[in-house]
Amino acid sequence: MIFEYFQYEFMQRALLSALVVGLCAPTVGVFLVQKRLALIGDGLGHVALTGVAVGFLTGAAPVWTTLAVTVAAAVVMELLRAKSKTSGDVALAMLFYGGLAGGVYLTGIASDKGIANLQQYLFGSLLTAGWSEVWTIVVGGAVVAALMLVLRPWLTAICADEQYARVSGLPVAALNLLLLVTTAVTVSVSMRAVGILLVSALLVIPVVTVQQFTRSFKATMFASMGAGLLISGAGVLTSAAQDVPPGATIVLIGVAAFVATAFIAALTRRVRRTRRGHLPPEGEPLEVELPAKA
Amino acid sequence: MPVLNVRGATVSYGGRAVVRGADLAVAPGEAVALMGANGSGKSTLIKAVAGLVPLAGGSIELFGTPQKRFRAWKRIGYVPQRTGAASGVPSTAAEVVSQGRLAHRALGMPPRRGDREAVARSLAEVGLADHARCSVDTLSGGQQQRVLIARALATDPELLIMDEPTVGVDAETQAALAAVIAARVDAGCAVLLVTHELGPLTDRLDRAVVLADGKVVHDGAPPRPVGEHADPAHEHVHPHANGHNDSDDLWGGK
Numbered sequence: 001m002i003f004e005y006f007q008y009e010f011m012q013r014a015l016l017s018a019l020v021v022g023l024c025a026p027t028v029g030v031f032l033v034q035k036r037l038a039l040i041g042d043g044l045g046h047v048a049l050t051g052v053a054v055g056f057l058t059g060a061a062p063v064w065t066t067l068a069v070t071v072a073a074a075v076v077m078e079l080l081r082a083k084s085k086t087s088g089d090v091a092l093a094m095l096f097y098g099g100l101a102g103g104v105y106l107t108g109i110a111s112d113k114g115i116a117n118l119q120q121y122l123f124g125s126l127l128t129a130g131w132s133e134v135w136t137i138v139v140g141g142a143v144v145a146a147l148m149l150v151l152r153p154w155l156t157a158i159c160a161d162e163q164y165a166r167v168s169g170l171p172v173a174a175l176n177l178l179l180l181v182t183t184a185v186t187v188s189v190s191m192r193a194v195g196i197l198l199v200s201a202l203l204v205i206p207v208v209t210v211q212q213f214t215r216s217f218k219a220t221m222f223a224s225m226g227a228g229l230l231i232s233g234a235g236v237l238t239s240a241a242q243d244v245p246p247g248a249t250i251v252l253i254g255v256a257a258f259v260a261t262a263f264i265a266a267l268t269r270r271v272r273r274t275r276r277g278h279l280p281p282e283g284e285p286l287e288v289e290l291p292a293k294a
Numbered sequence: 295m296p297v298l299n300v301r302g303a304t305v306s307y308g309g310r311a312v313v314r315g316a317d318l319a320v321a322p323g324e325a326v327a328l329m330g331a332n333g334s335g336k337s338t339l340i341k342a343v344a345g346l347v348p349l350a351g352g353s354i355e356l357f358g359t360p361q362k363r364f365r366a367w368k369r370i371g372y373v374p375q376r377t378g379a380a381s382g383v384p385s386t387a388a389e390v391v392s393q394g395r396l397a398h399r400a401l402g403m404p405p406r407r408g409d410r411e412a413v414a415r416s417l418a419e420v421g422l423a424d425h426a427r428c429s430v431d432t433l434s435g436g437q438q439q440r441v442l443i444a445r446a447l448a449t450d451p452e453l454l455i456m457d458e459p460t461v462g463v464d465a466e467t468q469a470a471l472a473a474v475i476a477a478r479v480d481a482g483c484a485v486l487l488v489t490h491e492l493g494p495l496t497d498r499l500d501r502a503v504v505l506a507d508g509k510v511v512h513d514g515a516p517p518r519p520v521g522e523h524a525d526p527a528h529e530h531v532h533p534h535a536n537g538h539n540d541s542d543d544l545w546g547g548k
Contacts, residue, residue, distance in 0.1 A: 034383040150402045157393045160381040163374055167344045168397045168449075169367025207383070215429040216386040 005240040014126035014246060015236050017137045021190040021202055022232030022250075024141035026224035027148035028186050029203030031179055033211070035159040037088065040180070041200025043095035044187045047073040048196045049103030051188065052121045057110040062121065063136060063188060070184035073099070078180050082173060124195030124247030126236070133192055140189035144182055149221075155179060156217055193232070194247035202228060205254035212265035231257060295358045296321050297453045297484045298343060302352035305335070305342050312338045314508040315352065320453065325475075325485040325498055327516060330505035336488050337375060339505065340457050343486070344372055357452075368397035371451030373442050373459045375488075387433065387441045388426040391416055394448030416444040419474050436463045443471060453484045460495055469494040492517070 005011045032040055051066030058065065073095060080086045080094075107118055120128065129137075148155065158165045158175045166172050187199050194202055206228035207220065214220040235250030242249075300318040304311055313335040320326050330336045341347045343354060345361060354361040357369060371394070394416070395409040417423050420440040425433060430441055443459055454475070460468045472494035479485055479498060489496060496502075496516060504512035 030383055034381050036382050153392065153396055153399075153405075154401060156385070156389070157396055160385065160390070160393070161374070163344075163346055164372060164393065164445075165396075166346060167367060167370065167372040167374075167455075168393070169365065170396060171401075211383055215384050215427070215432075217383055217389050220383050 010127050010129075011236075011240060013129050013131065013134045014240075015233070017126060017129055017134050018193050018232040018236045018246065018250065019229055020138050020141040021193040022206070022228035022230075023225050024145040024228075025186055025190055025202040026206040026228040027145045027221060028179070028182050029207045030217075030221045030224055031148070031155050031159045032183065032203060033207045034156065034217075035179075037092075038204045038208075039092060039200065040095075040183055041187055041203040042197075043077075043092045043099070044070045044073060044184050045191070045196045045199045046096050046099030046103070048099070048187055048191055048199070049121070050099050050106060052118065052191075052196070053103045053106030053110065056118075057106055063133065063192075066191065067185065067188040070188050071181050074180035074184040075177065078173075078177050082176070120195075121191055122195050122197050123245055124191070124193055124198065126193055126246045129192050137189050137192060140185060144186055144189075145225075147178075147182060151175070151178075152218070152221065194250055198247050198251045201251040201254055202232065205251070205258055206231060209254070209258045209261050212261050227257070296355075297357055298486065299355040299358075300339070300343065300352070301354075303339060303342055303349055303354060304351035305338050305347055306350045307338075311350070312508055313342065313505075316505065316508070316510050317513075318343075318503055318510070320484050320486050322452070322484055323479065323482045324500045325479050326487070327496055327499050327502045328486065328488045328505065329490060329502055329517070331490065334505040335508040336490075336505045337457055340455060340486065340488050344370075344455060368449055369452045371446030371449040371454045373446045373454075373456040375457040376439060376442075376459075376461050384429040384431060386427050387417060387422055387430055387444075388413055390430055390441050391426075391444045391448050394445040397449060412448045412450060416448040417441075419447060419477075420444045421470060436467050439463050440467065440471070443474070447474070447478070451483060453486065454478060455486045457488045458490070459487070460489070460493060465493075471495065472498065 006015065029038075029041070032038055047070050048066045051069030052062045054060075054069060055062030055065035077091045077095060080091045081088050103118075154170060154175055155178075157168070157170060158172050159179075162172060162176075165175075183203070186203065187196075190199055190202060206224040210223040210227050211220045214223055231254045232250050235253050236246050238244075238253065239246040239249040296319045298318070298320040300316060302315045302317065303313055304315055305313040316335070316339055318326075318328070318339065328336045328340060338347060342349055343356075343361075345364075356364045357366065359366075392405065392409070392413045395405065395412055398409060399405060414423070414426070417426050420443055422437060422440055422444065425437065430438055433441065439459065439462065443456070446454060446456070460471060463471065475485060475487075475495060476498045487495060487499075499516040501514060502512065502516035503510055504517070
């Protein structure tokens, strides 16, 4: 029986951390998807590799060095995007290259200090997390989710229409920075669960899965939290039953959920096509002059 | 004291002056159109007024305060040049319009009753009260444009700045919008409107400022329609779905 696995404390810890990450990551991801920055999580994930390597090199706890390095990278990227002519995707490309190279370079220097551990950060190592790490995830996740829920209208405004937000007098630069720093925190905290290379999956997949059925931003946000919870919970249970890495299982279940809902959404749209939700306004004029009937 | 006073404004993009020494003043309750051909610098000037592009020279005062020190942005309603109201994640019309109230709310605080009422009232003004809970990406282009105008109205502005608000909007909706704007003008709201076509909205103008090649070439009575446009029986129709067919827009952008 599957519940037998959870008499082990390490399984309880794994499930708890995965559920927290699944619940909280989409609260950040929904803004990233709206800002069309879905890949930023992956970019910061590559930078997190450098952070982990700094941890190996200095002997400090990798969670904290990763946090410092990804937050710094997020700040630099936002400054590049806002102050120079560098476009968002170029800044993102720099994160991918620089982060990966930095990680490999620094682990090369620190080759005698636990390079074997790098893989557990690349692909996640839920099962070896201790209680202190689990609490870091719980506290970090709660702070991130609370911030995103409270600031939802303001963050929506800057992500949907940055120029309008600027003319409204909103603190656009500060909010942009806050969003990127929060992303960095989410990446560093959740790398335990799904691993650096897969971390952006939990930011993005629950959001793009539920938004095929939702009409409002608010509903998308809450539904994606639910979807994230289900996907990561199902992932941990499946991986326990089959003895495979939880990170990859969570992501595969998420991708499958997305593909399935995309098909279902396309089908429902086809069925609904006959009864349109929004008829054109009454008596909307034809925009052309019809030739007079002969 | 004018609500907007632009003196000798110069704006350049990469060393090329697009607006050259333009003066523009709008008095309280006045409706002014900024007109000119594509590329004349009218959109750039209005972006400078909104603080979206920096000035290379000259000065802009909003409600008597130099723009750099101006903080009361909630007194200004802004309708950007048409981009569509939809974005990456579904949002309802009411959610988009409520962005117009954020300047009135303290960061992180829930909306008050006044905020919710302003959103409902603005949606009703543009005739979309029944569509408040619809996702904006299911609305037509003209309806999306009306959502953006409602968002600016929700601010309860004293100055309404609109960058070509009726491009791609059918004639009937244009007339309805003109009535909405006229009601706001009657209530004392000043309007600065960028447009390059005469239509229902331009009937209520007090003044027109015409730009050519970045310079003000006319500041006074709004131009009157000439040729077949002056014919009262002339039906203002457009052969294209996006409502205008001037050559600069041939490639779908500006």
